[in-house]
Amino acid sequence: MVGLFAILILTLLVLRLPVGDSLTLLYQGAFGSEAGVHRTLVRAIPLVLCGLGVIVAWRAGMYNIGGEGQFVAGGIAAAAAVKPLFAMAQPPAWWVVFLLAGAASIGGGAAWGALAGWLYVKRGVEVVISTILLNFIALQLLVYLASGPLQESKHQLPLTDRLSSGMMLPKFNSQTDLHVGIFLALLTVVAVYIVLYKTKAGFCLRLVGENARVARANRINSGQVRLLSMALSGGLCGLAGGVEYAGVAGQLGSSFSQQWGFLAIPVALLAALNPIWLIPSAIYFAAILAGSKTMAGFVSDGTVLIYVIQAAAVLGLVAIRAYTSRRVIQTEAT
């Protein structure tokens, strides 16, 4: 955590920004007011959900970097499932919309993730490559659907129909964006933690990722486990898309995805692929994203800043880990 903070300060120094003022502004923007706290937490929701998706896949040795595509696939599935509701005379309650959108988004994301998993297991296609290709395909699919079959009923803008505020997830404060999806995110963290560490399936999943030979010696079908882990991972990232759709965006367009699936990868890595550590990690980066809104004078967009911080942090972590493990080997040798 100290390291992350140091890297933030270093980045500010490299950018020749006034460190003290920037940090104050960042803090003010992220935690200084109720609006700021809400701004931070609402950004933490997709980071947590996608981060869980990353954890589930990477723990099984599947380098899923397609959270972005699975997020979009989830959003598409949610919008498609909700579309018939717009024809109803009486707009349905929010929980009806959310049950439908949530289930569809999990299905859509899981299908997108399982496709990459299946390609790996059956055809030996590297997950790193197939998931990134599927990202771009999902994005083009989104643009096509938003201006084609799923376009809003007036057929003017490349967007889907907008959910009315009564159909979206309830908010804590009508002035800010934070919605009840945060409870879902926390529940999912607990659920993933239990599955990974307290069930046999989770043990098999971690074993396959840790040492596939031992898993095979114990008659674990690692192909099946990996395929399932990719489906689960895609489902979680898809759910993030569904929650974003039903909670914040309310409609799909080409800018639906805000790189959540990408940003979540280092978030999960810096949490050491642990669901519990994911929460502070996600809040830290969500805070920088939210806080940088108030720093607009210095940095126009928090996302770029975050990329640099994340990259530096991951490389630092990798170096530290490699050095410590190297030392162990050397002492063994002498």
Next chain:
Amino acid sequence: MDLALLLVFSTPLALAAMGELVGQRSGVINIGLEGMMLIAAFLGVYVAKSTGSIPLAFLVPAIAGAALGLVSGFFTVRLGADQVVVGTAINFLALGATGLAYRSIYGTSGQLLDVAAMTKFWGIDGMVVLMLLLIPIIGFAIYRTNWGLVLRAAGDYPKAAEAAGYSVSRIRMQAVVIGGVFAGLAGAYLSLGVANSFAEGMTAGRGFVAIALVTFGRWRPLYVTLAALLIGYCQSLKFSLQESGVPAFVIVALLILSAIAVLGVVLARRVHYRNAAWILVFGGLAVSALLNLPKTVAVPSQLWLALPYVVALAVLIVVGKGTVAPGALGIAYKRER
């Protein structure tokens, strides 16, 4: 189809894939290729803008690529860190660094950044020639030199290279730096030769497609370049088609071309009948679907944008990983173990 345009579009892919091929033959998979290309693309435009010298605008990105290769190699080869994690970090670094530099130097107006087009003869320039020359050069270096033998040994069975008295980590570092140089040239050509501009995230997955091309081209220079031509063709389609609608014969030509490429590559490996069945299924489906498509509905432009990725993925599905991949690909070598 304009042959020169096809070559120009394929060049960044082919250059990057060729560098990746050298790296993968030594056992290192460089996931950070995309990021290296992006940084090089920015540097190319920056140098060309500030000095006006095109040779310098290729030299600087090439050196930067080599430096990034050194950094990446330090983590993956010397420290033996996970190659996917390091590559992902480099991609993030590139996205952030180029975004920040672009915004602080050229502002955030979103105005298009123009660079003068490179001088071309018959639509072809030096980089295209280099791409074509690389096929025999890399082929010779890999298959006909002692260095190439050690390189392939380091990728297939590093213990053998080590036992013969060569340093696996040194040869891998060399390969990664060579890959970085080519990534730098590819990125610079992308901004200077193809787009004549820079935009944030302009590589748009080309680095990852290039990695896929190495698998598709079975780790052989000629096949990899042919594969790059196929994907470059798909990329150039959206520019040549958008004005005039989509004539059906172009689609047929595309399908035949891809079928030939796939068949050629796969048959060269004397494939199992199951793989041939895959090709028939895919080809048949694609032909029947696409032949009817232009007649019934106008093909959405997004299809053309997605086509390079779809084709790359479809090809990977058909050829699979196979048994020709370097044996120690993606596995860090540690002497002590």
